[in-house]
Amino acid sequence: MSVRRDMLTSVIAVLACTLVLGLGYPLAVTAVSQLAFKDKANGERVNVSGRLAGSKLIGQAFTRQLVKAGKPQVDANGNPVTAPDPRYFQSRPSATVPPDNAAGSSFSNLGPNNKVTEQAIAANVQAYLQLERRYTPGLSAAGVPVDAADSSASGLDPDISQANARIQANRVAAVRRISRAAVLSEIAQHTDGRTLGVFGEPGVNVLELNLALNRMGEDA
Amino acid sequence: MTVGGSAQIVLFMVVLVAAAVPLGAYMARVYSGEPVLLSRVLGPVERGAYRLLRVDPGRTMDWKAWARAIVVFSLVGWLALYLVLRTQSLHPWASYGLSGGAKFKSAPWDVTFNTVSSFVTNTNWQYYAGESTLTYFSQMVGLTVQNFLSAAVGIVVAIALIRGIVGREGKSLGNFWQDLVRTILYVLAPLAGIGALVLVSQGVLQNIAHSLSVTGPTGLSQTIAQGPVASQEAIKLLGTNGGGFFNVNSAHPFENPNGFTNFFEMLLVLVIPAALVLTYGRLVGSRRQGYAIFATMSVLFLAGVVVAYAAEAHGSPAQHAAGLHTHVLAGSTGGNLEGKEQRFGIAGSALFDVVTTVTSCGAVNSALESFTGIGGAIPFANLSASEVIFGGVGTGLYSMLLFVLLAVFIGGLMVGRTPELLGKKIEAKEIKLVTLGLLMTPLSALAASALASADHDGRASISANAAATPQGFSETFYAYLSQANNNGSAFAGYTGYVNSVGNLGAHTSYRFADVLGGFTMLFARFAPIVFALAVAGALAGKRVSPAGLGTMRTDNATFVVLLIGVIILVGALTFFPALLLGPIVQGLTGHLY
Numbered sequence: 001m002s003v004r005r006d007m008l009t010s011v012i013a014v015l016a017c018t019l020v021l022g023l024g025y026p027l028a029v030t031a032v033s034q035l036a037f038k039d040k041a042n043g044e045r046v047n048v049s050g051r052l053a054g055s056k057l058i059g060q061a062f063t064r065q066l067v068k069a070g071k072p073q074v075d076a077n078g079n080p081v082t083a084p085d086p087r088y089f090q091s092r093p094s095a096t097v098p099p100d101n102a103a104g105s106s107f108s109n110l111g112p113n114n115k116v117t118e119q120a121i122a123a124n125v126q127a128y129l130q131l132e133r134r135y136t137p138g139l140s141a142a143g144v145p146v147d148a149a150d151s152s153a154s155g156l157d158p159d160i161s162q163a164n165a166r167i168q169a170n171r172v173a174a175v176r177r178i179s180r181a182a183v184l185s186e187i188a189q190h191t192d193g194r195t196l197g198v199f200g201e202p203g204v205n206v207l208e209l210n211l212a213l214n215r216m217g218e219d220a
Numbered sequence: 221m222t223v224g225g226s227a228q229i230v231l232f233m234v235v236l237v238a239a240a241v242p243l244g245a246y247m248a249r250v251y252s253g254e255p256v257l258l259s260r261v262l263g264p265v266e267r268g269a270y271r272l273l274r275v276d277p278g279r280t281m282d283w284k285a286w287a288r289a290i291v292v293f294s295l296v297g298w299l300a301l302y303l304v305l306r307t308q309s310l311h312p313w314a315s316y317g318l319s320g321g322a323k324f325k326s327a328p329w330d331v332t333f334n335t336v337s338s339f340v341t342n343t344n345w346q347y348y349a350g351e352s353t354l355t356y357f358s359q360m361v362g363l364t365v366q367n368f369l370s371a372a373v374g375i376v377v378a379i380a381l382i383r384g385i386v387g388r389e390g391k392s393l394g395n396f397w398q399d400l401v402r403t404i405l406y407v408l409a410p411l412a413g414i415g416a417l418v419l420v421s422q423g424v425l426q427n428i429a430h431s432l433s434v435t436g437p438t439g440l441s442q443t444i445a446q447g448p449v450a451s452q453e454a455i456k457l458l459g460t461n462g463g464g465f466f467n468v469n470s471a472h473p474f475e476n477p478n479g480f481t482n483f484f485e486m487l488l489v490l491v492i493p494a495a496l497v498l499t500y501g502r503l504v505g506s507r508r509q510g511y512a513i514f515a516t517m518s519v520l521f522l523a524g525v526v527v528a529y530a531a532e533a534h535g536s537p538a539q540h541a542a543g544l545h546t547h548v549l550a551g552s553t554g555g556n557l558e559g560k561e562q563r564f565g566i567a568g569s570a571l572f573d574v575v576t577t578v579t580s581c582g583a584v585n586s587a588l589e590s591f592t593g594i595g596g597a598i599p600f601a602n603l604s605a606s607e608v609i610f611g612g613v614g615t616g617l618y619s620m621l622l623f624v625l626l627a628v629f630i631g632g633l634m635v636g637r638t639p640e641l642l643g644k645k646i647e648a649k650e651i652k653l654v655t656l657g658l659l660m661t662p663l664s665a666l667a668a669s670a671l672a673s674a675d676h677d678g679r680a681s682i683s684a685n686a687a688a689t690p691q692g693f694s695e696t697f698y699a700y701l702s703q704a705n706n707n708g709s710a711f712a713g714y715t716g717y718v719n720s721v722g723n724l725g726a727h728t729s730y731r732f733a734d735v736l737g738g739f740t741m742l743f744a745r746f747a748p749i750v751f752a753l754a755v756a757g758a759l760a761g762k763r764v765s766p767a768g769l770g771t772m773r774t775d776n777a778t779f780v781v782l783l784i785g786v787i788i789l790v791g792a793l794t795f796f797p798a799l800l801l802g803p804i805v806q807g808l809t810g811h812l813y
């Protein structure tokens with residue numbers, strides 16, 4: 001008898017909670033958010049001349065698909081084969097497939113004491129040196145900031161470190177034929193400091209920085 | 221380690237205490253039935269809920285009635301969630317969220333069995349990848365509901381145990397349904413609502429929209445997942461649930477966009493477990509009892525934070541072998557940034573993951589699998605202590621109170637007096653129940669890890685990178701330790717059907733991990749609850765004898781030291797051999813496997 005009573009109460013409770021907490025609560029929060037924080041609630045979308053170019057919060061790959069004999073190249077799995085575009089600041093290494101896949105976030109899950117991890121980090125260091133050493137002579141593995149060699153947690157990190165940005169500034173300034181000082185000043189403008197001066201670490205928002213550099217070109 | 225990083229940790233403790241003190245007092249009033257600020261608004265709702273549920277809040281229940289109600293209630297919740305998750309193609313918004321307007325299908329029965337068991341037990345282990353496995357409807361109507369309900373069940377069991385300790389009138393532990401309604405109405409729902417809006421104001425997503433298709437400056441296209449994230453994020457943290465809307469949980473910029481949200485989210489995780497300890501002090505009529513437990517938990521918590529932070533700031537052997545320098549540079553965090561986000565850095569990542577593994581939250585903002593050997597040993601240690609360092613909402617307190625009884629018993633043996641807690645004698649029956657209750661979680665963790673390590677199908681879940689290395693054992697052991705503790709964090713290379721990029725694997729042998737994990741969570745949730753309630757029932761009817769000269773005090777520094785010793789001793793004796801095989805061997809050598 002008591003079990004039946006508990007059963008009845010449980011069924012009513014679960015149904016009521018499903019309506020109130022499962023539909024009422026999230027829909028109410030959605031409604032208030034869409035009214036009060038429309039931009040934030042929709043992921044801080046970034047538009048360039050009326051077209052969606054990304055989200056401020058979500059990292060992107062600033063690479064181009066390689067073209068061979070007029071055909072865009074793809075790998076065995078059908079993912080595009082890409083190379084970094086030297087006009088742009090490059091995001092952190094990403095473990096998603098393809099990199100910076102904002103529909104399927106993923107860790108690298110590389111262990112601290114694994115040879116595979118060493119190889120992955122060494123490959124990132126090599127790629128970084130290959131891109132930057134022409135513009136930053138004398139740069140060696142020891143001078144590569146950790147954020148440029150270690151893959152991010154989400155695979156979607158929108159930020160790079162200030163040290164990383166300063167090294168890449170040499171390349172971007174040279175390729176775009178603008179002064180390094182102008183690039184550094186754009187970096188400073190797109191650096192998010194610690195919130196309230198305490199929380200987190202400073203980071204340079206790569207998408208916003210790159211778009212700002214593109215705008216500079218248009219003004220000139 | 222930097223000054224800025226350490227300052228964040230100190231500031232966190234200060235703000236945590238400042239938030240826990242008033243909340244602890246508030247909850248003491250709620251569970252004593254005294255009027256609170258919200259009573260005027262919520263009082264009629266509360267009475268309406270009792271009429272709807274056909275319960276008489278005045279009718280008290282003994283421990284067996286409590287256990288029966290909890291089991292039946294959880295079973296009904298389990299069936300409802302299974303039904304929701306298995307009918308995804310029928311859901312509204314079933315084509316929202318996937319790229320190209322594809323429609324969601326349901327995950328296979330074994331993944332669903334694991335996920336449902338995990339949400340009903342407050343574990344939130346992720347063999348699913350939120351953005352690619354679950355519809356918005358499943359996340360809201362399925363997972364969010366159990367985030368509230370499983371958290372509420374944990375809290376009310378702790379309240380029942382407190383009633384047993386202070387009980388003066390027979391076998392009553394109060395009324396389960398009344399406490400459940402009050403927990404949701406007065407504690408979880410208001411805090412979750414406020415928390416969700418604070419998160420949205422900082423950039424956490426909250427919409428019901430199709431995923432975005434964008435074209436970046438180089439012409440590359442990107443599909444960006446959307447969804448009602450903040451409403452789930454708030455209760456996921458507040459109820460120490462931990463199941464992410466996205467695969468990478470709180471590392472995803474849409475779940476945790478900046479340094480402040482990282483701080484705020486950690487606060488949401490710890491505030492109720494910390495406050496409940498102070499609620500305990502007030503309900504037993506001696507706030508010092510609460511402070512003593514709070515001090516015990518704080519010491520163990522901070523020790524873990526310091527070790528994890530120092531280890532991660534030092535960097536990993538793999539980084540050093542690749543030629544990286546890992547010290548702090550101007551404009552670079554240094555340290556082991558593999559699997560960590562730039563905006564949180566080393567301190568914000570180490571602190572977050574210690575916060576979510578001392579509690580049963582299990583959310584992560586960085587990849588535990590990529591933590592250094594010693595840094596990763598801290599989550600192991602937190603789980604080995606059976607999550608009594610603040611612990612899950614309610615579960616942490618009732619497990620800690622079992623440890624308090626054990627410490628009182630051991631202390632009593634040492635001074636040669638009958639052990640007693642708050643004037644109630646602890647006798648053979650109680651101490652047997654306490655011991656059994658404390659052994660259930662370690663027993664299921666070790667048994668499941670051994671089975672999974674020995675079995676061919678179990679080893680199939682180990683990630684290819686870690687096969688036949690200490691890392692592979694760490695993955696396996698952590699998986700079952702986490703599920704047995706109802707934590708839900710993972711060394712996420714360990715796979716159960718849904719692989720790390722969210723595709724459904726074709727490998728049916730992952731079924732072993734799904735099913736074993738599911739049973740581990742269910743057993744390790746409900747067996748300790750039944751024992752905790754039985755202890756409450758045994759204590760409830762006991763006479764209170766006045767404290768004498770020889771009574772061992774349970775509210776002073778000596779007792780705090782004794783309690784810390786007992787927790788470490790039990791955890792170490794149980795888990796040390798297994799820990800040696802995984803994280804410790806990796807922490808002590810720079811060898812690459």
